[in-house]
Amino acid sequence: MEFDKPVAGGPCWTELGTSDLEGAKRFYAELFGWRPETDPRPEAGGYTVAHLGDAPVAALTPLYRDTQPVAWNVSFAVPDADAAGRRVEEAGGTVLVGAMDVFDIGRFAVALDPTGAAFQLWQARTFPGAGLFNAPGALGWVELATRDTDRARDFYTTVFGWSADVSEWYTEWAVDGARFGGLADMGDRFPPEVPAHWMPYFAVADVDTTAEVADRVGGAVVLAPVTVPDGPRIAVLRDPQGAAFGVHLAGTEA
Structure with a gap:
């Protein structure tokens, strides 16, 4: 990403909904060196924040509904979650969970875009x-x-x-000129039952080694390490519970 802190309209957070919270804690600690801290309050529902040093970097959560898939989710920063939810619906999307407060730390909503991909809106407070x-x-x-x-x-x-820089095979998203993500056509690369989806990519010091570690500690390699033409070295991995995520060589975010 071409920014180093959350900005309005950009991705600000990612969280995993998993069927095995303790197993996910172990896997990502081995893979990325994350230090997980689970909120002890019953009303937090097991919400776990992963840290690198003192910095929060992602969250791991139990599945809260029977229909919730094991998957990574991406949140986008907005100044007003209620207003953003209205824009989602006006643009043809669906608000699955209306804006609600999360203690005193912020306000969030869950939405689907018109192609079926889920994402979250985050209005920060503390x-x-x-x-x-x-x-x-x-x-x-x-x-x-x-x-x-x-x-x-x-x-x-x-x-x-957002602005969209469209090439023959890929679109890069940017907010205020700063690139942060992309858009890919699923085509026939995915089974027809796989829905549209957002996927996070985590920076790593060595893509090949990270893929080897993921395989060794119970995950799987979905896309073997490859260097994208005129782009970074990447891989797509799957954790032991089935959630897919990407990794890319640190320093090649854009």
Whole structure:
């Protein structure tokens, strides 16, 4: 990402909904060196914040609904979650969970874009989001995979005011000129039952080694390490509970 702290309209946080919270804690601690801290309050529902040093970088949570998939989710910073939810609906999306307060730290909502990809809106109060981007083990890029790229571009540029730099095979998103993510056509690379989705990419010091570690500690390699033409070295991995995420070489975020 071409910014190092949360900015309005940009990705500010990512969290994993998992069927095995303790197993996920162990896996990501081995993979990224995360230090997980679970909120002890019963009303927090097991919400766990992962840290690198003192910086919060991601969250791990139990599944809160029977229909919730094991998956990583991406949150985007907005000044007003209620107003952003209205823009989502006006642009053809759906608000799944209306804006609500999270203790005193912020206000959030959950939405679907018109192509079926879920994402979250975050209105910060005392918690702005990730305290570190682009460093090894921290969020460095986000990517939307969908089967209707034209509709997705129209939706997100309308809701968030993003710009979209479109090439033959990929679209790069930017907010106020700072690139932070991409848009990929799912085409026939995914089984038809896989829905459109947002996926986080975490920066790592060595993509190949990270893929080897993931495989060794119970995960799987979905896309073997590869160097993108005119781009970074990346891999797509899956944790032991089935959640997919990407990794890329730190220092090549844009």
